[in-house]
Amino acid sequence: MTNKLWFQAGVGIILTLVxxxxxxxxxxxxxxxxxxxxTIFVPLLLGGVLFYLTRPLLYFLEKRKFPKWSAILIIVLxxxxxxxxxxxxxxxxxxxxxxxxxxxxxxxxxxxxxxxxYLLAQRERLPDSLEEQINDMSGQIGDRxxxxxxxxxxFLTSFISGVITLVLVPFFLIYLLIDHRKFxxxxxxxxxxxRKLWVIKTLKDIDHTLRxxxxxxxxxxFLVGVMLLIxxxxxxLDYALLLALIGMATNVIPFLxxxxxxxxxxxxxxxxxxxxxxxxxxxxxxxxxxxxxxxTPNVMGNALDVHPxxxxxxxxxxxxxxxxxxxxxxxxxxxxxxxxxxNIYARRQEIRSTATRDV
Numbered sequence: 001m002t003n004k005l006w007f008q009a010g011v012g013i014i015l016t017l018v019x020x021x022x023x024x025x026x027x028x029x030x031x032x033x034x035x036x037x038x039t040i041f042v043p044l045l046l047g048g049v050l051f052y053l054t055r056p057l058l059y060f061l062e063k064r065k066f067p068k069w070s071a072i073l074i075i076v077l078x079x080x081x082x083x084x085x086x087x088x089x090x091x092x093x094x095x096x097x098x099x100x101x102x103x104x105x106x107x108x109x110x111x112x113x114x115x116x117x118y119l120l121a122q123r124e125r126l127p128d129s130l131e132e133q134i135n136d137m138s139g140q141i142g143d144r145x146x147x148x149x150x151x152x153x154x155f156l157t158s159f160i161s162g163v164i165t166l167v168l169v170p171f172f173l174i175y176l177l178i179d180h181r182k183f184x185x186x187x188x189x190x191x192x193x194x195r196k197l198w199v200i201k202t203l204k205d206i207d208h209t210l211r212x213x214x215x216x217x218x219x220x221x222f223l224v225g226v227m228l229l230i231x232x233x234x235x236x237l238d239y240a241l242l243l244a245l246i247g248m249a250t251n252v253i254p255f256l257x258x259x260x261x262x263x264x265x266x267x268x269x270x271x272x273x274x275x276x277x278x279x280x281x282x283x284x285x286x287x288x289x290x291x292x293x294x295x296t297p298n299v300m301g302n303a304l305d306v307h308p309x310x311x312x313x314x315x316x317x318x319x320x321x322x323x324x325x326x327x328x329x330x331x332x333x334x335x336x337x338x339x340x341x342x343n344i345y346a347r348r349q350e351i352r353s354t355a356t357r358d359v
Contacts, residue, residue, distance in 0.1 A: 047172025052214040097242040202343040221251040231283035
């Protein structure tokens with residue numbers, strides 16, 4: 001019985017649960033490690049994203065006989081140049097639209113309040129449960145507005161954290177570009193024989209999965225942002241560039257990103273002209289249909305191959321467990337785990353076939 005797969009899997013699950021339980025009991029000991037991990041998490045994540053985006057350029061330069069240090073220097077300078085050009089070309093327009101939005105914020109807020117007051121005036125016609133939810137939301141909004149001091153402290157903390165992140169990201173990127181080839185030999189060095197070959201293959205498959213997701217998702221988000229910008233300009237929506245950038249940024253969140261992006265666009269459209277909200281909804285629907293049916297399949301192919309129901313389940317679970325970061329990282333994490341499991345299964349099938357031939 002001990003050789004059966006179901007028995008081994010059950011024992012593995014039980015041991016994993018026991019380890020997790022013991023870890024929860026003594027997690028106070030690991031608080032300093034959690035603090036360190038939380039500090040370097042975002043810079044390492046951003047450095048990893050930039051690494052996967054710039055690694056093809058590194059290989060291209062190395063094939064052209066550039067020394068590694070000069071290739072990395074060229075990459076860093078090109079990143080600085082790209083951000084400078086984006087800031088120089090897009091920055092003034094975004095700044096102008098942000099300032100205009102801030103100046104018009106009181107009028108927009110008044111219009112939104114009028115819509116809200118109208119809805120509140122219809123509470124008698126609403127179900128009791130929905131009326132209670134509206135009252136609770138109104139009370140929460142008041143409490144939030146009163147906690148301005150907490151907002152200031154949170155803003156200052158986030159600002160300092162952002163500065164630290166900007167300082168650390170280049171260091172992580174440079175070291176990843178320098179030493180990334182040493183990772184697979186270092187890990188596989190702990191193994192030998194066929195097991196070592198399996199570890200090398202699994203690590204390469206994980207690398208392929210992450211590369212496909214990061215490069216593909218960012219490219220898809222860029223194309224979605226371009227489509228939204230074109231659509232918003234066609235209908236002459238106010239703050240079109242700013243709203244398109246928001247759509248581009250939120251599209252990195254699987255499934256939920258488009259719904260998050262459409263909220264500010266709908267609010268602006270309702271204030272500008274109620275019929276514009278219908279146009280915005282149509283533009284978002286068309287952009288998402290093009291993205292999901294044409295762009296994503298051709299850009300990412302079958303590298304991830306995750307069922308939509310699985311995506312929804314993962315996002316809901318990860319959001320409750322780890323918040324916004326859980327939502328963003330749930331799909332690539334699942335894809336990596338799926339890659340490992342597929343390699344484990346293939347390895348077991350190979351061992352079983354070998355044993356059968358020997359018999």
